Amino acid sequence: MNRLEVKDLTVTFPTADGLVQAVRGVSFELEAGKTLGIVGESGSGKSVTMQTIIGLTRGARVSGQALFEGQDLLAMKSDDLRHVRGAEISMIFQDPLSSLHPYYRVGWQIVEMIRAHQEVSARAARLRAVELLRLVGIPQPERRVDDFPHQFSGGMRQRAMIAMALANNPKLLIADEPTTALDVTVQAQIIDLMQSLQKELGTTIIMVTHDLGVVADIADKVIVMYAGRAVEEADRRTLFYRAHHPYTRGLMGSLPGKGGTRERLNPIAGQPPSLIRIPSGCPFHPRCPFVMDRCLREEPPLLDVGTEEGHQSACWLPPDLVGFDRQVDARRWTAAEADRTGRARVLAKGRALTAEPAS
Amino acid sequence: MGAFLVRRVLFGLLVLWIISVVVFVMFFVAPHDPARLLAGRQATASEILAIRHNLGLDRPILEQYGSWVWKLVHGDLGFSYRGSVPVRDLLGSRIPVTASLAFGAAVIWLVIGVGAGVLAAIKPRTIADRLVTFFALFFYSMPTFLLGLFFLFFFFFKLYTAGFHLFPGSGYVNLKDDPLGWADHLILPWFALALVTAAVYSRLTRGTMLDVLGEDYIRTARSKGISEGRVIVRHALRSALTPVVTQFGIDLGALLGGAIVTENVFGLPGLGQLAVQSISDQNLPVIIGIVIVASLFIVVANMCVDLLYAVLDPRVRLT
Ligand SMILES: Nc1ncnc2c1ncn2[C@@H]1O[C@H](COP(=O)(O)OP(=O)(O)OP(=O)(O)O)[C@@H](O)[C@H]1O
Ligand code: SF4
Ligand SMILES: [Mg+2]
Numbered sequence: 227m228n229r230l231e232v233k234d235l236t237v238t239f240p241t242a243d244g245l246v247q248a249v250r251g252v253s254f255e256l257e258a259g260k261t262l263g264i265v266g267e268s269g270s271g272k273s274v275t276m277q278t279i280i281g282l283t284r285g286a287r288v289s290g291q292a293l294f295e296g297q298d299l300l301a302m303k304s305d306d307l308r309h310v311r312g313a314e315i316s317m318i319f320q321d322p323l324s325s326l327h328p329y330y331r332v333g334w335q336i337v338e339m340i341r342a343h344q345e346v347s348a349r350a351a352r353l354r355a356v357e358l359l360r361l362v363g364i365p366q367p368e369r370r371v372d373d374f375p376h377q378f379s380g381g382m383r384q385r386a387m388i389a390m391a392l393a394n395n396p397k398l399l400i401a402d403e404p405t406t407a408l409d410v411t412v413q414a415q416i417i418d419l420m421q422s423l424q425k426e427l428g429t430t431i432i433m434v435t436h437d438l439g440v441v442a443d444i445a446d447k448v449i450v451m452y453a454g455r456a457v458e459e460a461d462r463r464t465l466f467y468r469a470h471h472p473y474t475r476g477l478m479g480s481l482p483g484k485g486g487t488r489e490r491l492n493p494i495a496g497q498p499p500s501l502i503r504i505p506s507g508c509p510f511h512p513r514c515p516f517v518m519d520r521c522l523r524e525e526p527p528l529l530d531v532g533t534e535e536g537h538q539s540a541c542w543l544p545p546d547l548v549g550f551d552r553q554v555d556a557r558r559w560t561a562a563e564a565d566r567t568g569r570a571r572v573l574a575k576g577r578a579l580t581a582e583p584a585s
Numbered sequence: 586m587g588a589f590l591v592r593r594v595l596f597g598l599l600v601l602w603i604i605s606v607v608v609f610v611m612f613f614v615a616p617h618d619p620a621r622l623l624a625g626r627q628a629t630a631s632e633i634l635a636i637r638h639n640l641g642l643d644r645p646i647l648e649q650y651g652s653w654v655w656k657l658v659h660g661d662l663g664f665s666y667r668g669s670v671p672v673r674d675l676l677g678s679r680i681p682v683t684a685s686l687a688f689g690a691a692v693i694w695l696v697i698g699v700g701a702g703v704l705a706a707i708k709p710r711t712i713a714d715r716l717v718t719f720f721a722l723f724f725y726s727m728p729t730f731l732l733g734l735f736f737l738f739f740f741f742f743k744l745y746t747a748g749f750h751l752f753p754g755s756g757y758v759n760l761k762d763d764p765l766g767w768a769d770h771l772i773l774p775w776f777a778l779a780l781v782t783a784a785v786y787s788r789l790t791r792g793t794m795l796d797v798l799g800e801d802y803i804r805t806a807r808s809k810g811i812s813e814g815r816v817i818v819r820h821a822l823r824s825a826l827t828p829v830v831t832q833f834g835i836d837l838g839a840l841l842g843g844a845i846v847t848e849n850v851f852g853l854p855g856l857g858q859l860a861v862q863s864i865s866d867q868n869l870p871v872i873i874g875i876v877i878v879a880s881l882f883i884v885v886a887n888m889c890v891d892l893l894y895a896v897l898d899p900r901v902r903l904t
Contacts (some may be wrong), residue, residue: 282807312810319808324801329823329899342811374899387805 227296229258229398229430230279235290235300237271237278237454244502248274250454251290253528256447258397261424261431263445263462265438265477269498271454272434273320276400280315281307294398313343316391320403322383326375332359332386333371339393358389362419381412388419395427402434417443438478442466447536450474453499453509456528460537468548470531470539472514472558508542516562518542589895597888604880605657609650612873613642657877663870665863672874675859680878682757682855685767686774687844691833694779694786699822699829701783702790706798707817717787724784729843733777733850740773755852774851778843782836789832793825800824827897834890837883 237249249271256262264272277283279292279299292299294315299307319325327335336355340346346354352371359367362385375383384404391399401420405413421444424431435441441448441462448465450458450473458471469475476494496513499505505512508521520542528540532548539545547558620637621628628636641649656662662672705717724732741754752773758766797803798821806820807813845857852858856875863871895901 277804280808282804308810308812310810311808317808319801319805321801325805327802327806327820327824329897338811339809342809376900390809 227258228255228293229295230256230432231291231293232275232279233291233293235275235278235292236288237274237283238287239285240287241502246501247454247504248286248501249278250504252451252454252456253290254449254456254459256398256430256432258430259428260446261433261444263441263448264432264434264451265436265441265448266451267477267494267498269501270451271501272451273402275451276317276402276432276434280311280317280400282311282317309343312339312396313394314396315398315400316394316396317400317402318384318387318391318404321407322380322387322404323407325387326383328375331372331374332378336371336386336390336393339390343394354393355389358393359386361392361423362386362389363415364389380408381415384408384412384416385419388416388423392423392427392429396429398430398432400432400434403436404433405440406436413437413440420444438466450477453504454501455509455540456538457510457541458539459528460532460534464532464534464537464548468532468534468537470537470543470545470548471510471541472516472543473510474539476513508540516543516558518562589901590892593888593891597884600884601881604877604884605654606650608873608876608880609653612869613640613649613653614646662874662877665871666868667866672870675871676856676874676878679854679856679859681759682853683841683844683848683857685757685760685771686778686847686853686855687840689771689775690778690844690847691840693775694783695829695833697779698783698786699790699826701787702792703794703817703822703825705787705791706794709795714791717791721784721787724780725788727781729778729781730846730850732780733774733847736773736777737850757853757855770853774847774853777850778840778847782839782843786829786832790825790829793828794821797821797824823897827894830890830894830897834887834894837886837890841879841882 232255233253235249235252236247239246239248252271252275254262264275266272274283274286278286278288279294281299281302281304288300290300294310299310302310326332330338333352333355336358337348337351340351340354341348344351356367356371359371364370364382364385370378370382375386378386388404404420405416408416417440420431420433423429424444431444433440433445445462447459447461449456450465450471452473458465458469458474460469465474466478469478473494494513499509499512506525507523508514508517508526511517511521514521524542526540526542528538529545531537531539531541531545533546537548543558544561547554547561620633620640620642624633624636637643641652660673662676664670665672665675701717701721705714708714737754740752744751745754753770757770760767803816803821806816844855845860847853848855848857849861856878859871860875862868863875
């Protein structure tokens with residue numbers, strides 16, 4: 227059975243400016259013991275998706291299902307969900323500097339997590355807290371357990387957050403950009419730590435990240451999100467070598483006319499769309515070098531593409547157009563060209579002009 | 586923590602010393618002839634001479650200051666002109682009244698102010714929030730003496746004429762002698778004094794609570810699966826209390842000022858009433874005594890607030 231199965235998750239926030247459609251029909255499955263990577267630009271709905279699953283989004287309209295071992299988390303009473311949260315599913319957040327309570331000792335905060343879900347004495351919980359700190363590589367844990375968060379460095383605080391998240395041996399660990407706020411060497415250490423803990427404990431992990439290196443290191447499967455939707459989904463290798471969606475390629479810095487490393491998510495020309503007024507048709511069309519007429523009118527559904535099992539993409543380009551090489555670029559270009567009838571408007575988008583194929 | 590304590594106490598002593606100098610200069614050096622001031626209007630020349638000698642005004646200033654402070658720290662504040670009672674005894678009989686009033690009012694203002702603020706913050710833009718805002722504005726725009734008069738009119742006069750002797754219109758009984766009577770005499774003054782500030786505190790608490798509730802560590806707390814009540818009290822309120830405590834330290838002076846007004850409205854025989862009386866009598870030793878007691882109270886109370894602050898925020902302790 228899948229550990230987690232999200233079906234058609236939709237989250238909207240009513241605000242003074244209008245409805246913010248943060249998540250628009252996201253579905254995915256995750257097997258026990260595997261790692262799912264979720265990537266996408268800022269504002270694509272990654273955090274909202276994760277926080278909604280464990281009932282942390284407030285003031286939102288939510289629909290869809292999130293089946294955790296067959297039980298729909300979104301339909302649970304808040305008290306029942308509370309017993310799952312922190313015990314069976316736990317979460318690590320982006321900014322370890324602000325995610326721990328500044329007024330309580332690190333040990334106290336871990337003990338609180340333990341005692342929220344287990345009937346153990348304060349003493350036993352404290353011993354366990356020390357043990358957890360040791361597990362995540364805090365030196366002299368017997369002493370540091372009584373430190374306040376501000377006595378810890380950023381990396382140590384994230385380690386402490388991980389220790390807290392693992393306190394009740396969760397089945398699913400959701401890490402929302404756990405390394406973004408840390409410097410590079412520390413990032414690598416934290417990812418190593420999570421990898422080795424996963425091997426040891428067999429935890430299922432969802433890793434939200436901006437860092438394609440992280441995805442390349444640990445994800446079994448990757449979902450690319452754009453404007454509240456999953457626009458491409460594939461196993462790690464397929465995503466890196468045989469991507470289909472122009473947005474995915476943009477993230478990897480290999481859009482025509484652009485160089486770039488494959489390490490970090492590359493900035494793509496143009497802005498992510500407003501989630502109150504999402505562009506018609508394919509939401510990526512204002513920034514897409516391959517935009518075709520059809521893209522302006524109809525939103526592409528997430529369909530099987532390429533040859534790999536489970537590779538899906540939401541793009542009107544021909545489904546066999548996967549991969550990075552220039553030939554594919556040329557074919558993509560022709561495919562887009564062929565569809566183009568009202569070309570003036572489209573070509574005026576600038577990006578399209580720079581995307582001339584190098585014949 | 587130890588070093589912090591020592592530093593804070595030393596600072597308090599420094600402030601007290603400065604106050605003693607200011608009071609001394611104000612009452613004994615600056616007046617053209619303190620003896621005449623002290624003797625009152627109808628004093629004869631020989632009386633003034635005697636007073637001058639008694640006060641040691643014919644001695645060098647530093648010596649005068651030294652002996653004044655010496656007496657002060659031994660609790661010798663001289664005698665009141667009215668009935669020649671030692672000022673110390675006079676103050677001693679008044680302090681419990683003012684302390685009861687101020688302490689009770691402070692408790693009520695904190696409980697109501699913080700409670701209403703928290704309520705409004707956890708249910709923003711609901712009826713509860715709007716009600717809190719409405720009452721806060723209402724009491725905020727209501728001076729203490731006016732509120733006191735309203736209370737007297739409705740809860741004393743109206744009830745009394747209707748045959749209910751629920752609240753007395755004035756007076757005070759000792760806590761030791763009759764705890765219920767004590768509370769009964771103080772309940773109207775307490776609320777008259779507390780509600781105005783409670784209104785301010787409900788706004789302050791609501792604002793800081795809303796800020797804190799948006800913090801990342803509150804999201805972390807919720808992700809732990811602890812009850813929402815625990816998230817609000819142990820995690821959010823704990824942080825929101827720090828600015829409230831800071832504000833409370835600032836407002837202690839206002840508390841004393843409010844107590845003076847309230848005592849006079851409700852006929853409570855406390856320091857405030859004594860202060861007003863002594864000023865109109867030009868009863869200088871008593872006025873000096875009250876100034877000293879009031880300063881002492883504010884300095885000590887501020888010290889307590891700072892210590893409380895250090896207990897609340899571990900980052901203060903370590904610096
Ligand atoms: N409580 C809320 N009310 C209104 N809009 C919200 C709320 N929470 C999130 N949003 C909006 O939902 C969108 C998605 O936000 P989300 O935090 O999921 O993005 P993200 O993909 O995690 O981005 P980042 O990489 O910056 O973390 C954003 O446009 C954000 O402004
Ligand atoms: S559907 Fe069209 S606009 Fe959208 S990504 Fe594909 S080619 Fe670009
Ligand atoms: Mg996010």
